[in-house]
Amino acid sequence: MAVLKDDVKLAIVQALACFDTPSQVAEQVKQEFGIVLARQQVAGYDPTKPSGKNLSQKLREVFSRTREAFLADISTIPIAQQAYRLRVLQRNLERADSRGNAAMVSTLLEQAAKELGGAFTNKRELTGKDGQPLAVASTNVHTAVTPEQLKEVVESVQAKF
Missing domain, CATH: 1.20.5 (Single alpha-helices involved in coiled-coils or other helix-helix interfaces)
Structure with missing residues (x-):
């Protein structure tokens, strides 16, 4: 297991706080710092996992602040x-x-x-325009259908299918 410098540790903790997987973080560390890490070693920097139980208080605080900021500000996610x-x-x-x-x-x-x-939002307008009550159209029109008319319609629909 490689001993890591503080800047690498911070990068790992911050990436994990942003919900990147240990495999993704290991790949990022390899690309950015040229250090090959096992995902198990990376997982040791996540204080929410059992393997991260021995993480230093300083890194725990960095994780907590980063996670909080990440969850609070989605505007940085394209x-x-x-x-x-x-x-x-x-x-x-x-x-x-x-x-x-x-x-x-x-x-x-x-x-x-x-x-x-707006189909992909949870927003639902429960009022009419400018906050006024919804306009409800009155549909009190009753149409009487005789049994013979109903039978005729049913037979015509059945004939089509």
Whole structure:
């Protein structure tokens, strides 16, 4: 097990605090610092796991602050932004269209429409315009149907199917 410098330890703790997996963090450390680590060693820097029970108080505090900041501010995550999602959809749409993939084009157009229409949010408007009560249209129209008319409609529907 390699002895790590403080800057490497901080990078590991911060990445784990942002919910990166030990495998992902090990790969990041390899790319950034040129150090090959086992994912078990990386997992030892996560105080929420049993393997991180001996983590120093300083690194625990860094983990806690980083996790708190990460959870509080999603604006730094591109996919959390509608403009980014639409841009990716546009790129994929152009690629699918250039390849003649009509089914994918239709799917992407539908997804973009849902994105713009707010289908992927939890927001529900329970009031009318400007906070006024919802307008309810009165539909007190009663249509009497005779048993013969009902039988005729049922038979015509059955004949179609």
